[in-house]
Amino acid sequence: MGRDRTWLLLLPAxxxxxxxxxxxxxxFLARTLFVETAPAEVPDLFVDVxxxxxxxxxxxxxxxxxxxxxLATLVIGYPIAFYxxxxxxxxxxxxxxxxxxxxxxxxIVRTYALTVVLGRSGLINELLGASGLIGAPLALLYNTxxxxxxxxxxxxxxxxxxxxxxxxxxxxxxxxxGRALGASPLYLFRRVYFPLSxxxxxxxxxxxxxxxxxxxxTPALMGGPGDVTVAMLIERAVEILIDWPSAAVMSVVLLxxxxxxxxxYARVTDLRRMMGA
Amino acid sequence: MPKLSTTPTRxxxxxxxxxxxxxxxxxxxxxxxxxxxxxxxxxxxxDEIKRRTVYEPFLKETGxxxxxVPSTVGKLLAMYKAGQVEIDCIDTGxxxxxxxxxxxxxxxxxxxxxxxxxxxxxxxxxxxxxxVGSFVYAFxxxxxxxxxxxxxxxxSWSEFWDTQAFPGPRTLAGIESGAPNLxxxxxxxxxxxxxxxxxxxxxxxxxxxxxxxxxxxxxxxxALSAQMxxxxxxxxxxxxxxxxxxxIDGGAPLGIQWNQNQVLVQSYAIPKGAKVPEAALxxxxxxxxxxxxxxxxxxxxxxxxxxxxxxxxxxLLLDPATGTPWTVSKGFRNDINWWSANRTxxxxxxxxxxx
Numbered sequence: 001m002g003r004d005r006t007w008l009l010l011l012p013a014x015x016x017x018x019x020x021x022x023x024x025x026x027x028f029l030a031r032t033l034f035v036e037t038a039p040a041e042v043p044d045l046f047v048d049v050x051x052x053x054x055x056x057x058x059x060x061x062x063x064x065x066x067x068x069x070x071l072a073t074l075v076i077g078y079p080i081a082f083y084x085x086x087x088x089x090x091x092x093x094x095x096x097x098x099x100x101x102x103x104x105x106x107x108i109v110r111t112y113a114l115t116v117v118l119g120r121s122g123l124i125n126e127l128l129g130a131s132g133l134i135g136a137p138l139a140l141l142y143n144t145x146x147x148x149x150x151x152x153x154x155x156x157x158x159x160x161x162x163x164x165x166x167x168x169x170x171x172x173x174x175x176x177x178g179r180a181l182g183a184s185p186l187y188l189f190r191r192v193y194f195p196l197s198x199x200x201x202x203x204x205x206x207x208x209x210x211x212x213x214x215x216x217x218t219p220a221l222m223g224g225p226g227d228v229t230v231a232m233l234i235e236r237a238v239e240i241l242i243d244w245p246s247a248a249v250m251s252v253v254l255l256x257x258x259x260x261x262x263x264x265y266a267r268v269t270d271l272r273r274m275m276g277a
Numbered sequence: 278m279p280k281l282s283t284t285p286t287r288x289x290x291x292x293x294x295x296x297x298x299x300x301x302x303x304x305x306x307x308x309x310x311x312x313x314x315x316x317x318x319x320x321x322x323x324d325e326i327k328r329r330t331v332y333e334p335f336l337k338e339t340g341x342x343x344x345x346v347p348s349t350v351g352k353l354l355a356m357y358k359a360g361q362v363e364i365d366c367i368d369t370g371x372x373x374x375x376x377x378x379x380x381x382x383x384x385x386x387x388x389x390x391x392x393x394x395x396x397x398x399x400x401x402x403x404x405x406x407x408x409v410g411s412f413v414y415a416f417x418x419x420x421x422x423x424x425x426x427x428x429x430x431x432x433s434w435s436e437f438w439d440t441q442a443f444p445g446p447r448t449l450a451g452i453e454s455g456a457p458n459l460x461x462x463x464x465x466x467x468x469x470x471x472x473x474x475x476x477x478x479x480x481x482x483x484x485x486x487x488x489x490x491x492x493x494x495x496x497x498x499x500a501l502s503a504q505m506x507x508x509x510x511x512x513x514x515x516x517x518x519x520x521x522x523x524x525i526d527g528g529a530p531l532g533i534q535w536n537q538n539q540v541l542v543q544s545y546a547i548p549k550g551a552k553v554p555e556a557a558l559x560x561x562x563x564x565x566x567x568x569x570x571x572x573x574x575x576x577x578x579x580x581x582x583x584x585x586x587x588x589x590x591x592x593l594l595l596d597p598a599t600g601t602p603w604t605v606s607k608g609f610r611n612d613i614n615w616w617s618a619n620r621t622x623x624x625x626x627x628x629x630x631x632x
Contacts (some may be wrong), residue, residue, distance in 0.1 A: 025361075031358065050626070052628075053628070053629055053632070054625070054628030054632060056630065057632045097629075116508075119492075119508050119509070119510055120446070120509055120510050121508060121509045121510075122508075139493070141493070142493040142494040187368065202586065220363065220497070222454070222495060223494075224494055225451065225489065225492065225495055225631050226631055226632055228631070228632065229629070232453070235453075236453060237349040238351045239349055239350060239452065240452065240455050240620070240622055240624065241620055241621055242350065242351070242354065242376055242380065243485070243621065
């Protein structure tokens with residue numbers, strides 16, 4: 001390692017990160033918490049923000065929604081990843097295509113598209129109404145359900161690709177051995193395959209959870225009046241109330257929660273192994 | 278894993294997006310002008326109309342090219358605090374300009390330098406030290422004409438609140454829009470238009486609570502309000518008349534009821550740190566002059582700030598009973614100073630009320 005200079009290759013990426021992420025973040029926090037706020041007032045500011053009912057409920061909403069989204073992507077993503085890991089050919093290519101392409105489309109566009117599908121006179125309600133299954137339109141949009149659908153749709157690729165990487169590394173000869181010894185497919189899955197895929201389940205879930213915590217566009221566009229997340233409160237403090245110190249405190253809280261989850265993620269996942277090294 | 282190269286659309290997509298990204302430059306820069314004036318504008322159809330009726334004639338007249346730039350108050354403030362102001366003129370709501378003024382981010386308007394506009398023609402309440410009105414519009418009662426036949430729509434905010442007589446989902450401005458419709462909630466509760474301020478926040482939210490079960494979503498942007506009405510997510514709404522009219526002009530089955538309208542103002546300001554403040558002042562002066570307001574507001578359906586232009590205001594905006602704009606005959610003025618002093622309090626009360 002001593003004479004290995006490959007780390008130099010990371011310099012441009014690190015420079016970009018420092019310039020575009022760490023720099024502005026430090027500027028914003030320093031300016032709002034140390035220049036615009038008297039140092040003695042900072043602890044009170046934290047107490048004020050953290051004890052506000054709106055912040056506590058928003059924090060609960062944010063976590064609850066993120067957990068629901070994680071579970072939804074896991075339930076939908078696991079079978080997809082399983083299929084991809086065990087099949088080849090044009091069908092598998094088509095599935096990969098369907099998982100990847102939305103990933104390259106703007107989140108705003110995808111979220112708007114979903115509002116067209118879920119709305120009162122949207123695709124689903126029109127179809128159900130025309131088939132006589134429902135009398136009045138269902139409330140599919142502007143509630144927690146809509147947010148979970150929208151976010152799960154956006155975050156699904158992260159779950160599928162993470163699970164795929166783990167599943168692809170599972171040695172098929174283990175399954176063959178199990179089958180030769182008379183294990184039923186269900187037993188094989190429960191006792192051999194699933195336990196081996198657990199690292200993927202854990203890291204996929206953590207990635208989705210981390211990304212979901214900071215989501216703004218989807219909850220703002222698809223949620224109802226009571227669906228307020230921490231990211232939405234931050235936006236309100238910055239844009240509407242021009243109360244940057246409070247926004248800074250909320251950002252610190254959200255960033256801390258994210259970093260804690262990331263630390264857990266880094267511990268449970270050997271990143272280099274996941275890259276196939 | 279199947280190779281991604283079997284999916285050629287990704288490349289097409291990237292080439293396509295690059296071309297799309299370059300499009301605005303092709304459209305907005307027909308010729309390089311001597312001076313470029315970067316103006317914060319609301320964008321969209323607002324700019325399309327204003328380009329034809331104001332920006333292009335202004336370029337011919339003065340050689341100054343208007344470059345519309347999107348921005349929010351937060352971003353403008355961030356530019357000011359970072360000492361890197363990338364904008365020369367601000368075209369936004371008078372409440373947003375007041376916020377910037379209070380943050381010390383604006384320079385005074387030098388009315389003495391006006392050449393195109395006769396100052397006495399401008400509504401005096403809109404000629405302020407740090408901002409000057411560019412047009413007037415209003416929160417109006419908007420309804421679906423396929424649900425309520427014109428003439429049988431709710432004619433007051435109390436009727437708008439009556440979900441028995443006028444059933445169906447509604448949408449109103451929420452806290453994320455900057456100023457939720459507290460005044461309108463008070464009017465619905467029986468408060469007179471001239472007694473709305475100072476707003477009794479508690480009473481307003483209590484009144485709002487009565488209609489909340491019929492509100493699937495409070496709107497945050499004018500675009501969302503119009504979208505919800507067009508998609509029938511709401512059959513009644515509190516909308517900006519300019520947005521509602523644009524939807525009607527686009528073919529949406531919507532109608533406007535002007536009774537008890539809340540009068541709003543779009544205004545110009547010049548930020549501290551503007552690179553070409555003289556050009557900004559010239560643009561402001563030009564765009565509120567009689568001829569320009571006449572030409573521009575014949576297409577963009579808003580009420581002029583230049584009182585000389587009142588007789589030429591679109592018929593849609595005039596009360597036939599009085600011959601004056603509806604905002605004069607049936608409206609009350611939004612109080613931005615009250616909002617500036619109470620926005621934080623409203624936000625806290627709103628959060629407790631909505632959750």
